[in-house]
Amino acid sequence: MICKKIEFLNFRNIENETIEFENGVNVIHGENAQGKTNILEGIYLFARGKSFRAFKERELIRFGGDNAIAKLTYEKKDGENELGVEISKSSTKRFYKNKVKANKTSDIIGDFRAVLFCPSHLGIIKDAPSVRRRFLDVAISQLRPIYIKMLSKYNNVIENRNAILKLDENERKQYEGMLDIYSDELSSLCADIAGMRIEYIKKLDFWVKCFFDEMTKGKETPKITYEANAKENDFETRESLKNKYLRLLKDNLDKEIKNGATLYGIHKDDLKIEINGRDARLYSSQGQSRSLSLAMKMAEGEISREYTGEYPVFLFDDVLSELDENRRKFILSKIEKRQVIITSCEPLDFKELENISFVEIKDGKKERVGLFNDNEEGYLEKNEPDLDDEE
Ligand SMILES: Nc1ncnc2c1ncn2[C@@H]1O[C@H](COP(=O)(O)OP(=O)(O)OP(=O)(O)O)[C@@H](O)[C@H]1O
Numbered sequence: 001m002i003c004k005k006i007e008f009l010n011f012r013n014i015e016n017e018t019i020e021f022e023n024g025v026n027v028i029h030g031e032n033a034q035g036k037t038n039i040l041e042g043i044y045l046f047a048r049g050k051s052f053r054a055f056k057e058r059e060l061i062r063f064g065g066d067n068a069i070a071k072l073t074y075e076k077k078d079g080e081n082e083l084g085v086e087i088s089k090s091s092t093k094r095f096y097k098n099k100v101k102a103n104k105t106s107d108i109i110g111d112f113r114a115v116l117f118c119p120s121h122l123g124i125i126k127d128a129p130s131v132r133r134r135f136l137d138v139a140i141s142q143l144r145p146i147y148i149k150m151l152s153k154y155n156n157v158i159e160n161r162n163a164i165l166k167l168d169e170n171e172r173k174q175y176e177g178m179l180d181i182y183s184d185e186l187s188s189l190c191a192d193i194a195g196m197r198i199e200y201i202k203k204l205d206f207w208v209k210c211f212f213d214e215m216t217k218g219k220e221t222p223k224i225t226y227e228a229n230a231k232e233n234d235f236e237t238r239e240s241l242k243n244k245y246l247r248l249l250k251d252n253l254d255k256e257i258k259n260g261a262t263l264y265g266i267h268k269d270d271l272k273i274e275i276n277g278r279d280a281r282l283y284s285s286q287g288q289s290r291s292l293s294l295a296m297k298m299a300e301g302e303i304s305r306e307y308t309g310e311y312p313v314f315l316f317d318d319v320l321s322e323l324d325e326n327r328r329k330f331i332l333s334k335i336e337k338r339q340v341i342i343t344s345c346e347p348l349d350f351k352e353l354e355n356i357s358f359v360e361i362k363d364g365k366k367e368r369v370g371l372f373n374d375n376e377e378g379y380l381e382k383n384e385p386d387l388d389d390e391e
């Protein structure tokens with residue numbers, strides 16, 4: 001998968017600009033607050049269906065404007081495609097594929113695939129379970145379109161079920177039948193969603209082991225499994241998984257009524273991450289956590305390739321400056337042959353790489369575009385006339 005170009009109109013601090021990308025490594029550089037992350041945010045919008053950092057979509061609209069537009073041109077095995085999005089103050093966000101309006105955001109997810117890696121991801125091992133669930137959900141959604149539909153259905157059922165659990169005893173009695181229906185629906189969805197997560201985690205475990213082994217020269221062995229209220233033997237069939245979740249809901253109904261909320265289900269599950277048999281969430285050192293999170297991001301790319309036959313686009317937001325020399329070398333050696341778009345304040349950090357393109361961003365605009373790093377400055381501007389050839 002190759003991201004060819006992105007066009008912006010009134011998106012964040014970018015008034016009107018088109019940025020083109022090459023195969024291989026692309027470095028978007030510039031001083032702080034010029035719009036580098038805004039560009040990655042725009043690209044990743046098409047992979048995830050929403051911003052990775054805006055709380056409300058309207059934050060994406062340029063100050064003073066009424067709507068923001070972004071258009072992404074990308075190439076896959078089946079040819080070139082275009083995805084567009086329009087975010088306006090007056091209506092909901094609209095996506096387009098090859099100029100045809102998508103009915104729902106979930107219809108375009110999975111078409112353009114990307115792996116995003118930013119400094120906050122380095123904390124994934126020790127963060128709250130919700131952060132690891134989000135990692136799983138975003139990764140799986142890009143590969144299995146049905147997953148995102150199930151999740152949204154799941155959230156709806158939880159909302160309805162919680163509304164009943166919150167009622168006082170008399171009112172609740174009238175809805176007892178509904179409560180049973182919701183519990184049944186919820187446990188079916190739990191079985192399907194957990195099933196897909198377990199399948200993904202098996203692959204994740206395999207690839208994280210491979211990358212981590214290479215990084216630590218085989219000294220330490222990680223293990224990733226699904227941590228759920230359901231136990232290993234419940235995972236055997238969809239039916240056993242469904243029954244387990246259903247039993248949990250039935251057995252704990254009083255507790256749930258007291259809390260006014262659904263306390264069991266896939267919204268409480270977690271990734272269990274171990275190193276040499278110890279829980280990495282509790283005991284890993286900072287270096288181990290960083291290596292693990294790095295391995296998880298690289299693994300996400302491999303699994304995406306396994307499912308679809310193509311590597312996703314890798315987007316690294318300023319993350320390399322956070323890594324030490326060894327880890328940085330490791331990651332660069334792994335991505336050199338894929339398309340990666342990196343933001344950085346310091347372009348010369350990448351000068352040892354081959355096949356690299358630079359775009360400098362200033363105040364939301366392209367300041368200069370460079371191709372090679374073989375002149376004195378480490379920067380040769382693209383389309384610059386070659387002075388030696390001039391008479
Ligand atoms: N809706 C908006 N309209 C106009 N400007 C915006 C909007 N949202 C954010 N900005 C501005 O965009 C600028 C660039 O943000 P961005 O996060 O892309 O910077 P950056 O180049 O990645 O900087 P850093 O190197 O510090 O990470 C910021 O100054 C921010 O105030």
Ligand SMILES: [Mg+2]
Nearest residue numbers: 036037318343
């Ligand atoms: Mg930034």
